[in-house]
Each structure stands twice: as structure tokens, then as C-alpha cells.
Amino acid sequence: MDKPIIRLYPQPGSEQSLKGTYLAHNLRQQASEDQAFVYTNFVVSLDGRIAIPRGETQVMSVPRSIANNRDWRLFQELAAQADLIVVSSDYIHNWAQGKASEILQVDEPQFADLCDWRRACGLSPQADVAIISKNLRFSIPDVLTAGGRKVIVFTTADPDPVCVREIEKHAVRIIIAGDRKSVNGTTMVDYLTDLGYRTIFSSAGPQILYLLLTNNVLNRLYMTHACRILGGNSYASLVEGELLKPAVDLTLNSLYLDPPGRDGLSQFFIAYDRT
Numbered sequence: 001m002d003k004p005i006i007r008l009y010p011q012p013g014s015e016q017s018l019k020g021t022y023l024a025h026n027l028r029q030q031a032s033e034d035q036a037f038v039y040t041n042f043v044v045s046l047d048g049r050i051a052i053p054r055g056e057t058q059v060m061s062v063p064r065s066i067a068n069n070r071d072w073r074l075f076q077e078l079a080a081q082a083d084l085i086v087v088s089s090d091y092i093h094n095w096a097q098g099k100a101s102e103i104l105q106v107d108e109p110q111f112a113d114l115c116d117w118r119r120a121c122g123l124s125p126q127a128d129v130a131i132i133s134k135n136l137r138f139s140i141p142d143v144l145t146a147g148g149r150k151v152i153v154f155t156t157a158d159p160d161p162v163c164v165r166e167i168e169k170h171a172v173r174i175i176i177a178g179d180r181k182s183v184n185g186t187t188m189v190d191y192l193t194d195l196g197y198r199t200i201f202s203s204a205g206p207q208i209l210y211l212l213l214t215n216n217v218l219n220r221l222y223m224t225h226a227c228r229i230l231g232g233n234s235y236a237s238l239v240e241g242e243l244l245k246p247a248v249d250l251t252l253n254s255l256y257l258d259p260p261g262r263d264g265l266s267q268f269f270i271a272y273d274r275t
């Protein structure tokens with residue numbers, strides 16, 4: 001973690017510590033009065049894979065061959081700046097089965113500085129959580145709401161009343177935000193902004209990124225490009241959905257070279273802003 005990264009953009013470039021790189025992006029200052037600042041993050045292979053089947057199963061997960069501690073440190077810095085973290089029902093399902101853990105790892109000694117940082121900003125140890133789901137076929141693990149964390153579920157019109165009752169038993173609010181087909185990102189972000197959330201971090205995958213892009217509510221996309229080509233016929237890439245019309249344009253916000261990367265391979269940390 002001590003090895004430095006090199007800022008390539010904006011110029012002039014310079015060597016700097018990895019630690020603190022994304023905290024210095026001051027995301028909490030980026031929110032406007034009328035819209036919370038919405039951002040997301042992906043680690044991706046050179047051939048665009050963000051998830052591949054785990055082992056011999058069809059269950060997709062982040063490729064182990066590109067995940068790495070240095071990317072994870074920056075992911076934690078992004079999560080630490082969030083008032084609210086958006087997750088998918090799959091993540092909650094995995095959590096309920098003990099296959100997934102906290103996104104923001106405040107209990108990990110290596111991230112104690114981020115816990116202190118949140119405290120100094122007057123934030124609760126954990127960000128609140130928003131779950132986006134059409135089907136509502138998941139259960140809420142008790143650990144999710146422990147410690148007073150608020151959980152909000154955003155779903156589509158005419159949800160299954162049995163599933164609604166089951167989720168509401170856990171004191172979780174369900175908001176209908178959209179038609180029968182899809183949650184509407186604008187309705188969701190407006191609702192969260194009205195509740196006072198200033199920074200919203202989507203840690204979900206390609207379908208939810210599609211939703212944020214089509215509704216034009218994503219402000220910043222963070223990507224880690226691992227310098228590895230994975231191949232394979234079955235994989236997920238950054239966005240899943242119909243052709244985007246019009247295509248979404250982004251501009252470069254910042255670019256860093258991480259020479260140690262993973263296994264001594266270099267990687268790039270890149271941030272793009274919606275134009």
C-alpha cells in the first residue's frame with residue numbers, strides 16, 4: 001500500500017500516495033442543492049469484463065484475477081464518502097446467505113482511518129442502504145438494519161403484496177418509483193435528495209448503471225482498468241440494456257497510473273464526469 005501512484009491527468013502529473021487519492025476528490029462538496037451527487041465504481045479487465053462465472057457455476061462475480069487490494073482501498077475511500085449506498089437484490093440475497101459482507105468495512109483495522117474520517121465529518125459509521133429490485137424476492141438480514149441503519153427499497157409499480165409485507169416486517173420502507181418495468185432513477189434520486197442525502201454511491205452492477213445512465217442521474221464513473229485480458233464467452237460488461245439513445249458522453253476527470261497494480265502488473269485508476 002506504501003508504493004506511490006502517478007497522477008497523469010490533470011497535468012502537471014506527480015507521484016502521490018495511493019491512500020487518500022479518492023478522499024481528496026471531496027465528493028461531499030460536489031452535491032448541489034437540488035440533486036445528490038451520484039457515483040459508481042467498477043474494476044474491469046482490458047477486454048471489458050466486470051464479472052465472470054464463479055468456478056463451475058453460472059453465478060457471476062467480480063473476476064478474482066483482476067480484484068486487488070489497491071483497487072479495494074480506493075473503493076473503500078469512495079464508500080466512506082457516501083451517505084447512502086445503492087445495492088442490488090442479488091447482493092442482499094448473498095449477504096443473507098453469508099456469502100457477502102459489509103461494503104464499507106469500518107471494522108477492518110486497515111480502514112480505521114476511514115472510520116475516523118467519517119466520524120470527523122459527523123457521519124454515522126455506516127452509510128444507509130438503498131436496494132433496487134423489481135421482483136422483491138429477497139429477505140432482509142437482521143445485520144443490515146442493526147445499529148439504526150436506514151434501508152429503503154425502490155421497486156416498480158404493482159409490487160407483489162406478499163413480498164412487500166415480508167420486507168416491511170423488518171421496518172424497511174418500500175418506495176414505488178417507476179412503471180411496471182423499471183425503477184425510475186430520477187424519481188429515486190429526487191426522493192433521496194429530499195430526504196437530505198448528499199452523496200449516493202452505487203456499488204451495484206451493469207443493469208443499475210444502465211438505469212442511472214438512461215435517467216441521466218449519474219454524475220461520476222470511477223473505473224480501475226486492470227492490465228489483463230480474460231476472454232471467455234460468458235461475462236458481464238459495464239452496462240446491460242438496450243442501445244443507449246443518445247449515447248452517453250463522459251469527460252475525463254482524472255487518471256492515475258498504479259505501477260505495482262496486481263501481481264506487479266500496472267493498472268489505471270480513472271474517473272469520468274457526465275458532460
Ligand SMILES: NC(=O)c1ccc[n+]([C@@H]2O[C@H](COP(=O)([O-])OP(=O)(O)OC[C@H]3O[C@@H](n4cnc5c(N)ncnc54)[C@H](OP(=O)(O)O)[C@@H]3O)[C@@H](O)[C@H]2O)c1
Pocket residue numbers: 041042043044049050051052059060061062063087088089090091132133134135136137155156181182183203204205206207208209211236
Ligand atoms: N467489477 C466490478 O467492479 C463490479 C461492480 C458491480 C457489480 N459487479 C458484478 O456484476 C454482477 C451483477 O451485479 P448486481 O447484481 O449487483 O447488479 P445489476 O446487474 O446492476 O442488478 C441486478 C438486479 O437489480 C435489479 N434491477 C436492475 N435494474 C432494475 C430496474 N431498472 N428496475 C428494477 N430493478 C432493477 C433486479 O433485481 P430483481 O431481480 O430483484 O428485480 C436485477 O436482478 C455481479 O456478478 C457483481 O459481482 C462487478
